Structure formats: C-alpha cells, structure tokens
Amino acid sequence: MRTTIAVVFGGQSSEHGVSCLTAREVLAVIDRDRYDVVPVGITTDGRWVEETAVWDDLEPGVLPKVRDDMPPFSWDRIRDLDVVFPLLHGPWGEDGTVQGMLELSGVRYVGAGVLASAVxxxxxxxxxxxxxxxLPQLPYVTIQPWEWDAKRDRVRARVHALGLPVFVKPARAGSSSGVTPVHHWEDFDVAVETARTFDPKVIVESAANGKREVECAVIQDEHGMPIASEVGEIVVAAEADHEYYDFEAKYLDGTSTNVVPADLPESVRQRIREYALQAFDAIGCEGLARVDFFLTDSVGGGLVINEINTMPGFTPFSMFPKLWAASGVDYPELVERLIQLALQRPLGLR
Incomplete structure (x- = not known):
C-alpha cells in the first residue's frame, strides 16, 4: 500500500499566512509517485477543511489564507493517515496541542513531540x-497576567533593573508578532498592552549591544542523531525603515536578506553549531529545528542564544532550507528526509 501523508497548515495564530506559504511549497515537492497526499487547512477560527493550498490571485505583499468555504475534513480519516506534516507556526499548532492530538490518535508526525513543542x-x-x-542568554523578565493586573509597580521595578533599551514580546508567539522595542520608559506600558493582544503572558528582554542575528538549523540523521547545518545571518537593508527583523521585513517588503554562509570566523561558526545541538537536546527536540542567536559586543563572549523554532518557516526562501541547501541537502531531499524520520519513529513513549 502507498503511504498517505496529510500536510496540515493555516491555524489560529498570527502566523496563519506564513504557514500557508510554507505548505504550498512543501506540497509542490512531495513525491506523488510514492505518497498519497492529503492537504488539510485549519481556518482562522479553528475549523479543519480540505484545502488545496493553491492561491492564484495573491497580490504582492499579501499572504494566503485557508478558505472558509472548503469541504470539512472528516475526523474519521485521521487514523487512516500514515504520517502528518504539521506545518503550523505559533500557538494551537506548534505548541504541542496538535502533537498531543496526534499522539492520542496513534498517528506519526514530523517534528518535535508534545513537551519539546510546548517548551x-x-x-x-x-x-x-x-x-x-x-547556554548564554540575555537578561529577561517574565510578566504573568495576574501580575500585570495586580502588581504593576512591582513589574515596572523588575523591568527597570534591566536598563534600556528592552524588547517587549508575547511569551508564546513568533514571526516578531506583537514585538515592540522600548527606548523610553513612558512607552513601556503601551508595549506591554500590544504584546498582550497576542498573549496574556509577556516577556521583556534586554537588547543586545551591536547585535548581529545568526541562525543554525538542526535535523536528525537516520539514526536519530542531531546534526547541525552551515550558519547563516539575517541582514536587514540599512535604508529600510525597520529597527529590527520584524514581520514586514521577514515576509512582506523584501528588505531582509539571508546570507549563507555567514561571514564569521570558523571558530565562531563551530561554536554556534555546538550551541544549536545543545539547545536541540536540551528541550528534547525531534526531527528539525532552527536555533537563533545574537552576536553582541559584550555578553557571553559575544554570542547569546535567542530562541529555538521547532517548526521553522519552510518556503525555499526561508532560512531553514537555505541553511541545509548550503550544507548539501536541497529542498526536495530535506522534505523527504523529514517524512522518512517521522515514518521510522516509534509510536508511544520514546
């Protein structure tokens, strides 16, 4: 029998459109001679539908969207699937929720498990x-919802100890959604409220001095051993109106460039690879991840880890596949490797 793969995309997070772009590209390279492919979209209100991932009328700078008028996906089909490729970014998809559903259904899937996805x-x-x-990191403060509502002066005192500037972020969002750089304390409360429109829990991080943003990708080999890619750097055009690598620079206005390999000494690139593998192991990740770093003027010997993405952007122009292309694994082979890893992975506790 042929292997049946469901590619799931869209979702209820602010990264819905990015997920759709990723799915369109992955669906284009899956080998239809080997696999039966079932595209499944999740609408912005959480309904699962039989979506085609074909959007012919997109204007420049407009992200696609799962259509509301598609036929519903039958949940009775879930156990007939051999593997699910959950190309979901952000909450309600990348955070262990969908992974938990698949674990309970006894269905194999690509990528991190429940705990690693949530962490x-x-x-x-x-x-x-x-x-x-x-792993070296920048100082930070977490703001719990109750704390902001009941102990706001205490929150401000803790955050002021970080010094300016700071970045205020939703605790559980991606693609720089809801992120605000703060250079003056009078702007802090507004920045927190902006972040809270995406997530009631907020994180405030010290800004890196003289930072460069560098990234490394990780996948597992056929034996389950994590391997690290070449290192790349995100460069935002100097003339662009972006203080940092925000959503528009990433996806909409073409002002950012992925430089692979990064112009760094080999000793630094090797340290980044080692930290990426250490981060992958630390959260118990599986399948794939992209690990992001800052190169700074002062902290941690110049290198600090920013975050790990357990389901990174996956268009051919995204950093994750570009890093692997530079490491000798092209886009179709990368997709095939991840599918095979999922198919080989045992069900249940691992």
Missing part, C-alpha cells in the same frame, strides 16, 4: 531550560 513555543520556559543547560 520551544513558550519563551520563558525555553529560557529556563537553556539556563539549566548552561
């Missing part, structure tokens, strides 16, 4: 795990 999505918990693993 990787929740930035404060990620930082706690990374700290225990000895």
């Amino acid at each position: 990787g999505m929740d930035k404060p918990f990620t930082k706690t795990v990374f700290s225990a693993a000895g």
Whole structure:
C-alpha cells in the first residue's frame, strides 16, 4: 500500500499566512509517485477543511489564507493517515496541542513531540531550560497576567533593573508578532498592552549591544542523531525603515536578506553549531529545528542564544532550507528526509 501523508497548515495564530506559504511549497515537492497526499487547512477560527493550498490571485505583499468555504475534513480519516506534516507556526499548532492530538490518535508526525513543542513555543520556559543547560542568554523578565493586573509597580521595578533599551514580546508567539522595542520608559506600558493582544503572558528582554542575528538549523540523521547545518545571518537593508527583523521585513517588503554562509570566523561558526545541538537536546527536540542567536559586543563572549523554532518557516526562501541547501541537502531531499524520520519513529513513549 502507498503511504498517505496529510500536510496540515493555516491555524489560529498570527502566523496563519506564513504557514500557508510554507505548505504550498512543501506540497509542490512531495513525491506523488510514492505518497498519497492529503492537504488539510485549519481556518482562522479553528475549523479543519480540505484545502488545496493553491492561491492564484495573491497580490504582492499579501499572504494566503485557508478558505472558509472548503469541504470539512472528516475526523474519521485521521487514523487512516500514515504520517502528518504539521506545518503550523505559533500557538494551537506548534505548541504541542496538535502533537498531543496526534499522539492520542496513534498517528506519526514530523517534528518535535508534545513537551519539546510546548517548551520551544513558550519563551520563558525555553529560557529556563537553556539556563539549566548552561547556554548564554540575555537578561529577561517574565510578566504573568495576574501580575500585570495586580502588581504593576512591582513589574515596572523588575523591568527597570534591566536598563534600556528592552524588547517587549508575547511569551508564546513568533514571526516578531506583537514585538515592540522600548527606548523610553513612558512607552513601556503601551508595549506591554500590544504584546498582550497576542498573549496574556509577556516577556521583556534586554537588547543586545551591536547585535548581529545568526541562525543554525538542526535535523536528525537516520539514526536519530542531531546534526547541525552551515550558519547563516539575517541582514536587514540599512535604508529600510525597520529597527529590527520584524514581520514586514521577514515576509512582506523584501528588505531582509539571508546570507549563507555567514561571514564569521570558523571558530565562531563551530561554536554556534555546538550551541544549536545543545539547545536541540536540551528541550528534547525531534526531527528539525532552527536555533537563533545574537552576536553582541559584550555578553557571553559575544554570542547569546535567542530562541529555538521547532517548526521553522519552510518556503525555499526561508532560512531553514537555505541553511541545509548550503550544507548539501536541497529542498526536495530535506522534505523527504523529514517524512522518512517521522515514518521510522516509534509510536508511544520514546
């Protein structure tokens, strides 16, 4: 019998459109001679539908969307699937929720399991795990919902100890959604409220001095051993109106460039690879991840870890596949490797 693969995309997070772009590209390279492929979209209100991932009328700078008028996906089909490729970014998909559903259904899937997905999505918990693993990080403060509502002066005092500037972020979001750089304390409360429109829990991080943003990708080999890719750097055009690598620079206005390999000494690139593998192991990740770093003027010998993405952007122009292309694994082979890893992975506790 032929292997049946469901590619799941869309979802209820702010990264819905990015997930759709990723799915369109992955679906284009899956070998239809080997696999029966079932595209499954999740609408912005959480309904699962039989989506085609074909959008012919997109204007420049407009992200696709799962259509509301598609036929519903029958849940009776879930156990007939051999593997699910959950190309979901952000909460309600990348955070262990869908992974838990698949575990309960006895269905294999690509990528991190429940715990690693949840830890990787929740930035404060990620930082706690990374700290225990000895990885260098920037100072930060977590703001719980009750604390902001009842102890706001105490929150401000803790955050002021970080010094300016700081970055205020939703604790469980990606693609720079809801992120605000703060250079003056009078702007802090507004930045927190902006982040809270995405997530009631907020994280505030010290800004890196003279930072360069560098990234490394990780996949497992056929024996389950994590291997690290070449190192790349994100460069935002100097003339662009972006203070940092925000959502528009990433996906909409073409002002950012992925430079692979990064122009760094080999000793630094090797340290980044080692930290990426250490981060992958620290959260118990599986399948794939992209690990992001800052190169700074002062902290941690110039290198600090920023975050780990357990389901990174996967268009051919995204950093994750570009890093692997530079490491000798092209886009179709990368997709095939991840499918095979999922098919080989045992069900149940691992």
